[in-house]
Amino acid sequence: MDQRQGKASIRFTEPVFIRSSASIVGTKEGKGPFGALFDRVGEDDMFGQKTWEEAESVLQREAVGLALEKAKVGPQDVSFFFAGDLLGQSIATSFGLSSYEVPLFGLYGACSTCGEALALGAMAIAGGYAERTVCVTSSHFASAEKEFRFPLEYGNQRPLSATWTVTGSGAFVLERYPSAWTRALINGVTVGKIVDYGLKDSMNMGACMAPAAASTIERHFLDFCRGPQDYDRIVTGDLGMVGQTVLIDLLQKKGYDISGAHMDCGIEIFDAQEQDTHAGGSGCGCSAVTLSAFLLKQLSTKAWRRVLFVPTGALLSKTSFNEGKSVPGIAHALVLEAC
Amino acid sequence: MDQRQGKASIRFTEPVFIRSSASIVGTKEGKGPFGALFDRVGEDDMFGQKTWEEAESVLQREAVGLALEKAKVGPQDVSFFFAGDLLGQSIATSFGLSSYEVPLFGLYGACSTCGEALALGAMAIAGGYAERTVCVTSSHFASAEKEFRFPLEYGNQRPLSATWTVTGSGAFVLERYPSAWTRALINGVTVGKIVDYGLKDSMNMGACMAPAAASTIERHFLDFCRGPQDYDRIVTGDLGMVGQTVLIDLLQKKGYDISGAHMDCGIEIFDAQEQDTHAGGSGCGCSAVTLSAFLLKQLSTKAWRRVLFVPTGALLSKTSFNEGKSVPGIAHALVLEAC
Numbered sequence: 001m002d003q004r005q006g007k008a009s010i011r012f013t014e015p016v017f018i019r020s021s022a023s024i025v026g027t028k029e030g031k032g033p034f035g036a037l038f039d040r041v042g043e044d045d046m047f048g049q050k051t052w053e054e055a056e057s058v059l060q061r062e063a064v065g066l067a068l069e070k071a072k073v074g075p076q077d078v079s080f081f082f083a084g085d086l087l088g089q090s091i092a093t094s095f096g097l098s099s100y101e102v103p104l105f106g107l108y109g110a111c112s113t114c115g116e117a118l119a120l121g122a123m124a125i126a127g128g129y130a131e132r133t134v135c136v137t138s139s140h141f142a143s144a145e146k147e148f149r150f151p152l153e154y155g156n157q158r159p160l161s162a163t164w165t166v167t168g169s170g171a172f173v174l175e176r177y178p179s180a181w182t183r184a185l186i187n188g189v190t191v192g193k194i195v196d197y198g199l200k201d202s203m204n205m206g207a208c209m210a211p212a213a214a215s216t217i218e219r220h221f222l223d224f225c226r227g228p229q230d231y232d233r234i235v236t237g238d239l240g241m242v243g244q245t246v247l248i249d250l251l252q253k254k255g256y257d258i259s260g261a262h263m264d265c266g267i268e269i270f271d272a273q274e275q276d277t278h279a280g281g282s283g284c285g286c287s288a289v290t291l292s293a294f295l296l297k298q299l300s301t302k303a304w305r306r307v308l309f310v311p312t313g314a315l316l317s318k319t320s321f322n323e324g325k326s327v328p329g330i331a332h333a334l335v336l337e338a339c
Numbered sequence: 340m341d342q343r344q345g346k347a348s349i350r351f352t353e354p355v356f357i358r359s360s361a362s363i364v365g366t367k368e369g370k371g372p373f374g375a376l377f378d379r380v381g382e383d384d385m386f387g388q389k390t391w392e393e394a395e396s397v398l399q400r401e402a403v404g405l406a407l408e409k410a411k412v413g414p415q416d417v418s419f420f421f422a423g424d425l426l427g428q429s430i431a432t433s434f435g436l437s438s439y440e441v442p443l444f445g446l447y448g449a450c451s452t453c454g455e456a457l458a459l460g461a462m463a464i465a466g467g468y469a470e471r472t473v474c475v476t477s478s479h480f481a482s483a484e485k486e487f488r489f490p491l492e493y494g495n496q497r498p499l500s501a502t503w504t505v506t507g508s509g510a511f512v513l514e515r516y517p518s519a520w521t522r523a524l525i526n527g528v529t530v531g532k533i534v535d536y537g538l539k540d541s542m543n544m545g546a547c548m549a550p551a552a553a554s555t556i557e558r559h560f561l562d563f564c565r566g567p568q569d570y571d572r573i574v575t576g577d578l579g580m581v582g583q584t585v586l587i588d589l590l591q592k593k594g595y596d597i598s599g600a601h602m603d604c605g606i607e608i609f610d611a612q613e614q615d616t617h618a619g620g621s622g623c624g625c626s627a628v629t630l631s632a633f634l635l636k637q638l639s640t641k642a643w644r645r646v647l648f649v650p651t652g653a654l655l656s657k658t659s660f661n662e663g664k665s666v667p668g669i670a671h672a673l674v675l676e677a678c
Binding site for chain 2: 008010051098101102126
């Protein structure tokens with residue numbers, strides 16, 4: 001059985017079905033344009049914990065719990081977890097998921113991890129390794145600021161190109177067979193490579209990630225013999241407003257005009273004017289909660305038939321930033337279709 | 340096609356073949372018992388770079404380059420990389436592998452990542468998604484001390500239960516068909532879950548990880564209807580001397596006596612008496628370079644027929660340690676056989 005397609009892509013011989021999903025977000029996200037669509041909005045951003053990292057772990061644990069509940073299955077019905085976050089050593093995942101006692105593949109792809117998790121989670125099912133997998137990612141504004149930038153107490157000014165890390169977690173139950181529950185299906189994947197244009201501005205991650213998104217989307221079109229017209233939407237993760245312009249320009253030069261079909265989760269999740277979020281939202285949670293709350297709704301109601309979902313990641317750490325390194329990007333694409 | 344086996348395991352319908360591997364290590368490892376077996380030993384531990392993180396990136400880049408060279412294939416012949424390291428945001432991998440322009444799945448499983456990478460790299464091939472994948476992990480003593488413990492200049496004392504992070508990287512070229520090159524084959528995987536006994540001593544990671552190793556090995560025996568007698572060696576990653584005792588005791592209580600078959604890469608890679616490495620070696624590079632240099636030699640010469648390879652990981656970060664959290668463990672097992 002050959003499930004390859006082109007140079008970096010996989011076409012599943014049998015599609016994989018998204019049985020359920022769940023999204024849990026913080027207060028700011030709850031006040032944004034998708035506020036009413038999220039399954040749960042926290043009363044505050046501590047989620048009953050003493051530290052932000054513990055709060056982020058609770059986000060993952062509850063998102064998975066709710067996705068399982070909606071799917072009417074238990075942890076014992078899940079073969080593998082595919083999970084990650086933005087923190088050093090993916091610590092929110094380790095403490096968030098241990099109580100489920102499900103075999104775990106820990107992942108790191110910065111904010112692209114939601115795409116990486118769904119790709120591998122679907123591959124495990126279509127390869128015959130699992131009946132059911134759960135994919136989950138999270139981010140938390142305060143734990144991410146502490147990890148990558150300044151202490152919140154310092155109250156630093158943010159340039160307009162900066163993004164606001166989303167506090168939230170999205171979880172997805174994938175399975176081998178369709179059911180009355182199915183919200184959408186996954187039938188293709190294009191895996192991204194690291195793309196480094198040498199940009200060093202961690203306050204302009206959209207520009208750092210856009211070349212990676214352009215590379216993956218172009219590769220996807222070539223591998224699948226498709227173009228922008230074949231998708232209702234091409235949805236990137238968290239390029240924000242600066243990154244969106246760069247992406248559209250880069251693909252224009254390659255002969256693809258995605259301007260009519262492009263949407264970015266980071267741009268949509270906040271009202272930038274009202275909520276002072278500058279270029280938009282970002283983080284492992286941004287694309288995950290948007291997929292769960294909004295994109296899957298559009299697909300399950302058949303308002304849209306086919307979406308290219310492209311979470312984008314900026315591969316920096318505080319050490320690499322302090323040592324003056326560039327910020328390479330990576331992006332993974334998934335073909336999501338109405339069932 | 341169903342490739343599941345038991346609750347957490349995969350039995351590949353067709354085995355996956357290890358075509359080549361490479362190991363590059365630092366000076367201390369070069370003076371250890373396996374010194375003569377490694378492909379390359381650095382002249383110093385900077386590998387021509389200005390920072391330890393850059394040095395670790397060079398380790399990964401050169402290990403992959405050498406593994407490809409030995410396999411007589413180029414990056415264009417590889418579908419996917421599966422890679423990770425121990426640093427925050429897997430930064431050694433991002434800067435080490437970008438120049439190859441191969442689609443990348445970034446992984447984090449602490450020192451178990453070598454097992455996770457080989458598991459997913461083999462699954463990608465046996466699932467029909469790739470002809471050839473490369474799996475690589477690394478660690479560096481100095482970048483790991485900086486990331487997790489104290490500045491080297493501080494010269495802190497280390498308890499006897501502490502392990503010494505291996506400076507090294509091991510890379511593996513996996514492929515779908517056997518060839519004259521084949522060094523060994525992978526025909527089964529048991530994926531580990533997070534196991535947390537509540538231990539908090541980051542200077543005794545062997546004890547923190549041993550319960551996870553015991554859990555995975557017991558699960559493996561149950562899923563494959565096997566026992567210690569079915570393996571020439573059961574090889575854990577970096578439990579060290581304290582962890583080895585705990586592992587043997589825990590499995591004894593479950594009815595399995597692995598004392599005659601057990602080997603630990605961390606114990607073997609250094610001469611603890613001569614090299615003052617206390618409980619043994621550790622790190623993402625420890626099990627990887629030992630597999631490449633020693634275990635695959637034993638399998639390719641048919642000195643051993645079947646090995647259970649179980650890299651072990653301690654899921655801590657400096658933030659979780661500083662916040663007083665425990666150190667959960669995880670371990671993934673691979674069945675390696677002579678071809």
